[in-house]
Amino acid sequence: MKKFIKISELSKILKLTDTLNNKPLNYVLRYWEKEFKQIKPKKINNQRYYSPEQVEIVKMIKFLLKEKGMTISGVKNMLNLKINKLDVYDLDSLKTDYYKNNLKDKSKKLLEKIKELKKYGKKNTLKS
Secondary structure: OOOOEEHHHHHHHOOOEOOOOOOEOHHHHHHHHHHOOOOOOEEEOOEEEEOHHHHHHHHHHHHHHHHOOOOHHHHHHHHHOOHHHOOOOOOOOHHHHHHHHHHHHHHHHHHHHHHHHHHHHHHHHHHO
16 A cells, blocks of 8 residues: 655655744645646645655655756756656766665665664663
């Protein structure tokens, strides 16, 4: 079963939050939803829910806008022309940059969890 997430959860995942009070900036995602036809959250009881596939699309849009400095019209053109479907092995493709960054983030999180497990294991061995 797919896990859908609410708009505020997605804002937090993408670090689209107010720097003062850490409040999610949901209006950014609502604006992107109007601009990019690829973003189609499910609406249940007037709440937006994003599928894992939608989350990936939004993450790529944020990456291209914020990390690569593309304009909204540039990202729109790229998504409409399916340029984001470039061969992943093309080291110059924007999609490759996105996947490399995504992989780095996942690797860092995994390493942090491994370190936590090692610490936990050491504590248990000391007690015995």
